[in-house]
Every structure is written in C-alpha cells, then in structure tokens.
Amino acid sequence: MDSFELNKIFGGVLAGMVAVLGVAIVSDEMFARHLPEKPGYEVAGGEEAAEAGPAVEAEKPAAFFLASADAAKGEAVFKKCAACHNAAAGGANGTGPNLHGVVGGPIGAKAGFNYSAALGGMKGKVWDFDSLWGWLKSPKAYAAGNKMSFAGISKPEDRAAVIAWLNSQSASPLPLPVVPVEETAPAAASAEADVAAAPAA
Structure with missing residues (x-):
C-alpha cells in the first residue's frame, strides 16, 4: 500500500472525527443544560421551616427537677461515674x-x-445546683477543653437524681429547691375554682 492510499485513509478517519466533534458541539448548543443556582429539590415552605428550626420544647430549669429528685435513684445512676469518681x-x-x-x-x-x-x-466559682446541672448535661459544652471524656447525662430526671445524691454525700447538704411558683400556680388556681364551683352544704 503506497503513501497515497495511507493518506486517503488517514484523511477519511480525520474527517470522520471532525464530523463527530462538530455534531457534539452543535447538540450541546441545542440542548444546553441550565443548572440551578442552588442544587437540590425545591420544597414548598422549606426555607421558612429551615429558618424557624425544629420545634424543640425548652428544658425546664434544674430547680423544677430537683424539687422531686430521687436521691436513691441518683446513687444507682452514679454507678456509671464510679469508674473515675467516688464520693466517700x-x-x-x-x-x-x-x-x-x-x-x-x-x-x-x-x-x-x-x-x-x-x-x-x-477557681472562685462554686458547684451550685445550676453549675452542676450544666456540667452533668455536657461537660464539654460547659467547660470546653476539660479532660473529662464523659458525654453527659441526657435525661434531666437522672441528672437531678445524681445531684440530689451527691448533695446527700456531704457533711452539710444544701436544701433542695421546692417546686417553682409558676408550676404550682395553675394547680392552686384550679383547686380554688373547684371549691368556688361546689354547691354549699
């Protein structure tokens, strides 16, 4: 096969490749993709819900749970702390x-x-009920950089029970809080309404 024949074959292959490339360019222009500025699916009301955040009920303060804390339960919960601490x-x-x-x-x-x-x-601060409450909920969040690897006690009732038990492990335990006024007021108002509504004997 002489060089003329080889040139013809090479020219044909090259022309075919140019034609394929041309078709690809033209089709890209005809059927161009228009990507959205923000990838994802649009959901009606999604942005408002995301801005508002999930509806999470705020946790009641430490005093609310400490008012009814069970120190005996706290001793049992404290067993998970006993690998690193004792309270004797x-x-x-x-x-x-x-x-x-x-x-x-x-x-x-x-x-x-x-x-x-x-x-x-x-130093200079004390472990009052509120500071212990925050510490036991999440040591890392309460004092970033501390050495304690414990993740915390998520259930507020368990947290209160541990604090009540630790309080009992003292020569001078502090008085535990009573139920906050705002928690007792509705019940008291309801009882007064019942008395007022009752027929006279």
Whole structure:
C-alpha cells in the first residue's frame, strides 16, 4: 500500500472525527443544560421551616427537677461515674476527683487533683445546683477543653437524681429547691375554682 492510499485513509478517519466533534458541539448548543443556582429539590415552605428550626420544647430549669429528685435513684445512676469518681468522705482521688461535698464546694479546688486549665481557671466559682446541672448535661459544652471524656447525662430526671445524691454525700447538704411558683400556680388556681364551683352544704 503506497503513501497515497495511507493518506486517503488517514484523511477519511480525520474527517470522520471532525464530523463527530462538530455534531457534539452543535447538540450541546441545542440542548444546553441550565443548572440551578442552588442544587437540590425545591420544597414548598422549606426555607421558612429551615429558618424557624425544629420545634424543640425548652428544658425546664434544674430547680423544677430537683424539687422531686430521687436521691436513691441518683446513687444507682452514679454507678456509671464510679469508674473515675467516688464520693466517700476522705476517699482518694481517682481518674477524676473525689466528689464528697462537691455540691456547694469550689470548682477546680479538690486537694491533690491535677485539674485541666478549663476547670482550674474557674477557681472562685462554686458547684451550685445550676453549675452542676450544666456540667452533668455536657461537660464539654460547659467547660470546653476539660479532660473529662464523659458525654453527659441526657435525661434531666437522672441528672437531678445524681445531684440530689451527691448533695446527700456531704457533711452539710444544701436544701433542695421546692417546686417553682409558676408550676404550682395553675394547680392552686384550679383547686380554688373547684371549691368556688361546689354547691354549699
């Protein structure tokens, strides 16, 4: 086969490729895709719902749960903490500090325990009911950078029970809160209405 024949074959192949390329370009122009600015499916009312966020009921304050906290249940829940802590009077520090008398005691000041900077920097503050409430809910959120790996106690009733039990492990337990006034008012008003509605004897 001479060079003339090879040139003809090569020219034919090249012409075919140019034709395919031309068809591809023309079809892309004819059927161009128009991508949306924001990928995804549009859902009616979706943006408003996303801005508003999910309807999450706010958690009641610590005092509400502490008013009816069960210290005996708290002792059982505390068993998950016992790998690192004890609450015995004069007990030794473990991976975590001894917690005897922690309620009402100073933060980051248990003798002989090496606290992280996150808690050591809170010296002067005390473990009152609200601070323990926040700590036990999420140690990482309460004091970012602390060494405690515990995720926290999600159920408020369990959290209150542990605080009530820790409070009992003290030479001078603090008085637990009573049910907040706003929680008792509706019940009292209902009882008064019932008395007023009752027929005279």
